Amino acid sequence: MADSxxxxxxxxxxxxxxHVIASGGTLSVESGGTVTLDSGSAITSSGGYLSVCEGVSITEDGSGTSYTGTIEIPAGAIVHDIGFTNTVLWDGTSASLEIGDDDDDNGWFEATDLKATDLVVGEVLSAADDGAWGGKNGAYLTTAGPRGRVTSGVDSxxxxxxxxxxxxxxxxxxxxGSAGRSFGWVRYSVPTFVASTNV
Incomplete structure (x- = not known):
């Protein structure tokens, strides 16, 4: 008889x-198992935080005069990295990448040639790694360290x-052009901030 x-x-x-996983419990997914979230599903956190990585794919198709990928950053987020890479070089007349936001269209990375030496296949632009700026860092990235955007009293x-x-x-x-294939991503988290104790 079970112990009630x-x-x-x-x-x-x-x-x-x-289904509750209480203190001391573990959710274990064995080899070959998967956890699937259908469209419209959400993972929420109370008292902890989740690290999120969202990405965009950009494919040169010979018809566009601009290709834009946008990743929304929620209020209260801390950005951990912004990255970009090519899997196939672009082959049109030219192709220039900028990474920015609604305040500065090239705040993270300035004009970067996607056809040649600026970002060849296998290289990665990474805002979190000053060795991976390729000399194309925008105003948000300084040699003193990544500083990001500054909006008085809001963003820092x-x-x-x-x-x-x-x-x-x-x-x-x-x-x-019709060859280029590129991927950009942003890794961020939205932590739960605990107010300080003031004495």
Whole structure:
């Protein structure tokens, strides 16, 4: 007979609609197992925080005169990195990348050639690593260390007090290329801030 005085560290409640992993419990996904979230699902955190990585893909298709990928940054977020890489070089007349936001269109990275030496296949632009700026760092990235955007009383460095976005913009010289394949990403978290104790 089961011990009814014992509550396991993982259990179902609400008629089976909620599965609880209590203190000391573990969710283990074995080899070959997956956790799937359908479109419209959300992972939320109370008392902790989740690290999120969102990305955009940009494909040269011979018809566009600008290619834009936008990643929304929620209020209260701390950005950990902004990155970009090519898997295939662009082959049109020219192709210039800028990474910025709604305040400065090239605040993170200035005009970067996606056809040649600025960012060849296998190289990565990374805002978090000053060795991976390629000399193309914008005003938000300084040799004293990444500082990010500054909005008095709201945003400072990697901290975004108000919702914003990171914008990846590729501008070709003409709509005449069809090879380029690139990926940009932003890694951020929205921590739970605990107020200080003042004495």
């Amino acid at each position: 005085t014992y509550t396991p560290a993982t259990y179902r409640k609400d008629g089976g609609n909620t 460095g990697w901290y975004y007090g108000a919702a914003s976005e990171v914008i990846f913009l590729v501008t070709p010289g003409a709509a005449d």
